[in-house]
Amino acid sequence: xxxxxxxxxxxxxxxxxxxxxxxxxxxxxxxxxxxxxxxxxxxxxxxxxxxxxxxxxxxxxxxxxxxxxxxxxxxxxxxxxxxxxxxxxxxxxxxxxxxxxxxxxxxxxxxxxxxxxx
Amino acid sequence: xxxxxxxxxxxxxxxxxxxxxxxxxxxxxxxxxxxxxxxxxxxxxxxxxxxxxxxxxxxxxxxxxxxxxxxxxxxxxxxxxxxxxxxxxxxxxxxxxxxxxxxxxx
Numbered sequence: 001x002x003x004x005x006x007x008x009x010x011x012x013x014x015x016x017x018x019x020x021x022x023x024x025x026x027x028x029x030x031x032x033x034x035x036x037x038x039x040x041x042x043x044x045x046x047x048x049x050x051x052x053x054x055x056x057x058x059x060x061x062x063x064x065x066x067x068x069x070x071x072x073x074x075x076x077x078x079x080x081x082x083x084x085x086x087x088x089x090x091x092x093x094x095x096x097x098x099x100x101x102x103x104x105x106x107x108x109x110x111x112x113x114x115x116x117x118x
Numbered sequence: 119x120x121x122x123x124x125x126x127x128x129x130x131x132x133x134x135x136x137x138x139x140x141x142x143x144x145x146x147x148x149x150x151x152x153x154x155x156x157x158x159x160x161x162x163x164x165x166x167x168x169x170x171x172x173x174x175x176x177x178x179x180x181x182x183x184x185x186x187x188x189x190x191x192x193x194x195x196x197x198x199x200x201x202x203x204x205x206x207x208x209x210x211x212x213x214x215x216x217x218x219x220x221x222x223x224x
Contacts, residue, residue: 044218046215061119094161104152104167104209105152106164108161
């Protein structure tokens with residue numbers, strides 16, 4: 001059974017870069033699409049972007065100028081970089097598998113809270 | 119961007135009663151729609167995809183219907199573990215979520 005686990009700093013300063021890693025276990029990262037999704041405290045879900053194991057990406061237009069998602073198939077990991085963060089980027093960040101065609105999200109990681117604060 | 123609108127924002131239901139949640143898309147998404155359940159402090163859990171196909175292990179009391187712009191998630195007889203927030207998500211063009219419906223105990 002595939003499991004995902006997010007890791008990275010829980011506190012990031014304004015204007016810095018938020019960097020997270022999603023480690024995939026119980027299955028290969030190859031073949032599927034993989035995603036990052038976030039949820040500000042007390043609010044709804046926002047799709048950030050997808051990456052195919054080959055490296056092709058799609059991003060939320062509202063974040064595209066600041067987001068980079070990458071993959072390392074040898075480590076069964078994919079990554080999120082979000083530049084020039086501000087307090088509005090404070091959220092629980094989830095990684096998830098987006099399926100063979102990048103459609104629905106299942107399974108999800110447990111999520112990691114990233115707070116943007118000086 | 120396709121905007122997903124869920125109603126109501128909060129649904130108060132007694133255990134054992136039926137709950138009907140709605141999701142409307144700003145343009146047709148065909149049947150490219152998923153539903154998720156999220157409990158406090160937990161990640162969302164996939165319930166339904168393709169508008170009406172159960173995720174593995176989903177209890178039969180959950181059902182999804184709809185196509186185009188109007189979708190419904192029905193929980194036929196609410197159990198205590200069903201009180202949660204439910205999100206719809208379209209994947210027809212990009213990926214967008216509704217704002218969620220909270221199902222609370224009446």
